[in-house]
Amino acid sequence: MTAIAPRPGPTMKLYAVVWIGLILIVGLEVLLTYEHLPAGALLACLLGLALIEAALGVMYFMHLRYERRTLFWSLIPYLLFALVMMDHFWPDALRLMRQRLHGP
Amino acid sequence: MSEAATTLRAPPGALTEGSPYGIPSRKLAMWLFIIADAATFGAILFAYGYLRLANPDWSKPFAFTPTIVNGMVMTVVLLTSSLTMVAGLAAAQSGRTAAGVRWLGVTMLLGLAFAALHLREWFAMIAEGWRLFRNPMGGSPLFGATFFGITGLHLLHVVCGVIVIGVIALGFRRGRFGAGHVEATALYWHFVDLVWMFVFPLVYLMNVR
16 A cells, blocks of 8 residues: 655745735736836736746645656646647737738 | 545555655646646637737727726635635644634635626626627627636636535535545635636736726
């Protein structure tokens, strides 16, 4: 019989710190939205902050940081690969954007 | 005997092999589901990005009040529900059944509050004339399709999560489910929270007036 010993996880204090950090990032996102940045720059900032939030949530709330590394390397690269493979249609969206007809 | 050991119980004499990941099979199954669901949400958000970029008359209907304020409150409610969920899991893993059930109950209430806030916003938009394929601002009708489609799929996940947490909490209180079940449910709930971390900036903040 193979017993799986529970692995130590974060403390409630660390969870609370992560929670506060996530809320601060959301506040920063809203502040940036009203800074009237160009759409591309705003999108890059918001996506970057969302990725930081996702990483914090996956690593701490979902305990991936405290699991064996094999779990991380078996899951995350494949998800990233699938998401990267979806990027091939952006040139077409950009083509349509540049072909917009402008009124007189 | 730990619950994880019980999960991997094999008949006497059978050859058994340890999990390469060191986690129970239900937790691994939940991780695999989450990865597949993340790819689904990724595909939907990519499709939204394509439509938003390719449509010249994309509407930007959201004002700071009430929509963005409402969205911020929803985000804080969902993030707080993740905190109460980890408190429930910690209580369940340390054998404090009553505290675990209580925290799961708080998580359910917060999930319901999120759903109620979301529906209130939906009804306000529907009252303004927004439909799946109708745009009262005169812009691309695909705005309604993507907005209601993406937020509706997320809302469906929230509602399913609340129901699952309720079932697990009841079973945990009666001794039918263990801390491992709570842990797998918590993984799902945190995932639903993380998806919102992308939906809020991309669907709401990128469409402010």
